[in-house]
Amino acid sequence: MRRAIVIGGGIIGLCAGLELARSGYAVTVIEEHGDRTAASWGNAGHIATEQVAPLASFASIRSAPRRRFSAGGALDLPLSGIRAWAPFAVRMIAASRPARFAAGSRALASILAPSLPAWKDLTELIGAADLLRRDGHFVAWESDATARSGRASWGEADTGTTQFASATPDDLNRLRRTIAPSVVDAIRFTGSGQITDLNALADALEATLIAHGDTIKRRRATIALDGDKATIDGEAPDLLIIAAGAQSGALMRAMGYRVPLIAERGYHIRARADHWPADLPPIAFEDRSMIVTRYADCVQAAGFVELNRFDAPPDPRKWDRLEAHVAALGLPIAGPFERWIGARPTLPDYLPAIGRSRHARNLIYAFGHQHLGLTLAPVTAAIVGALARDEAPAMDISPFDIGRFGANRMTS
Known part of the structure; x- marks a missing residue:
């Protein structure tokens, strides 16, 4: 039987491993950390099918000054991390050209477009259909002015397969009565979804792989x-998959690539869902660049875009601000709060890197999904499976080739 080794036990790696197992490979997933602290297991649980427009845009760049953390916003470019984010910013500006x-x-x-149906198929396959909700999400504002501006922005945006409409009077009354009295207006999206328990999802994916006869190893990959x-470890498997999130850059470097990947760090706080x-x-x-999600046994408030080194220490001020937002909104959650930080793997054009290596004929890579790792995991896995079977994927994946960043073959 052909062997495939997947480096990375996050959502992309596990989904890819399962797809390879179904394609006839004996799969080993290698994950260095066993505590599920990666971005895969701390995200907002939102299947964000509406986020069609990449964040690499002139609109994002123009709005950056007013979104900076020091001005109360969600974007932070720490001076201590300038060596990481300055080159990234230059590339992002270049990627923001209209074309x-x-x-x-x-x-x-x-x-x-196919991500929500793909999630339906996957959760049914692993016996966890109850973990998927397909009832959309709300976007809420706290003033008439921001509501007008927000509605106008969403009205002009490409939201793909999703649609939105004004929240009904009953929805608004409920939001004000039970969640946040300060909500002035809201819209509700349809066509997006949610995973209701990320730990249960990880358990189900791992259990399905193991039941298939595959292996998960907790160790560092060299x-x-x-x-x-x-x-x-000196041996060449039939396939090696790099799907290690924010740590994929170092692994790709060992394969001869220079990858402009940055750790786009997010923060969350969690409390009981009583x-x-x-x-x-x-x-x-x-208004606060914060998304709040109810999970099975907790409520999570998440936010911030901090461009930094992967190993930089966390900034406690961001957790403090999330707690302040929760208090200011009057949300029905209270401490003690569990605090988390995770690194979203982000490339300057805010597109993932998915493809087959030109350097190593047994190497496939799948990383750089920025805010969309959860959303795109089953679709990415299907692409990896097609590449492993030497089939054409269902869509054109040339935009995701890592070679788009130029001559990145290292010469020394």
């Missing part, structure tokens, strides 16, 4: 390039 932005939107639309093959209605979908409080 590249338009091409990036088309590319994202092509893989976002890889090298030997001629035209990728090796691990007073939060279980049937409410995620709510994005757009």
Whole structure:
């Protein structure tokens, strides 16, 4: 039987491993950390099919000054991390040119469109259909002015397969009565979804792999390039998949690539869900760049875009601000709060890297999904499976080739 080794036990790696197992490979998933602290297991649980427009855009760049953390916003470029984010910012500006932005939107639309149906199929396959909700999400505002501006922005945006409409009077009354009295206006999206328990999802994916006879190992992976093959521990498997999130850059470097990947760090706080209605979908409080999600046994408030080194220490001020937002909104959650930080793997054009290596004929890569790792995991897995079977994927994946960043073959 052909062997495949997947480096990365996050949502992308586990889904890819399961797809390879179904394609006839004996699969080993290698994950260095066993505590599920990666971005895969701390995200907002939102299947964000509406986020078709890449964040690499002139609109994002123009709005950056007013969104900076020091001005009360969600964007932080710490001076201590300037060596990481300054080159990234230059590349992001280049990727924001209108032609590249338009091409990036088309590319994202092509893989976002099938993502919710793909999640339905996957959760049924692993016996966890109850973990998927397909009842959309809310976007809420706290003033008439921000509501007008927000509605106008969403009205002009390409939201792919999703649609939105004004929240009904009953929805608004309920939001004000049970969640946040300060909500002035809201819209509700349809066509988006939610995973209701990320830990249960990880358990189900791992259990399905193990039941299939595959293996999950908790250890560090050391890889090298030997001629035209990728090796691990001196041996060359039939396939090696790099799907290690924010740590994929170092692994790709061992394969001869220079990858402009940055750790786009997010923060969340969690507390007991005693007073939060279980049937409410995620709510994005757009004035505060914060999304609040009810999970099975907790409520989570998440936010911030911090461009930094992967190993930089966390900034406690961001947790403090999330707690302040929760208090200011009057949300029905209270401490003690569990605090978390995770690194979203982000490339300058805000498109993932998915493809087969030109350096090592047994190497496939799948990383760089920024805010959309959960959303795009089953679709990415299907692409990896097609590449492993030497089949054409269901959509054009050339926009996701890592070679788009130029001559990145290292010469020394």
